[in-house]
Amino acid sequence: MKLKLCVIFGGKSVEHEISIISAVQAMRHINRDKYDVIPVYITKSNEMYYGEELTSIEEFSNISALLKKCTRVTFI
Helix, strand or coil, rough: CEEEEEEEECCCCHHHHHHHHHHHHHHHHHCCCCCCEEEEECCCCCCCECHHHHHHHHHHHHHHHHHHCCCEECCC
């Protein structure tokens, strides 16, 4: 049985872009045989999105198009 691993990144920080790069690099190196990776991106306006597309750094070249491919989520 695989463990679910949520990677949360982005946010309002001045380090927003660095957070994206670090998270994508980390997700590329996680053992997918052991973990189901759940990427959650937080926009600069604090909206949260989930989607497999968030694991590709190239997708972040057009964030508005990327977010249309993803699902908005809310933590309760």
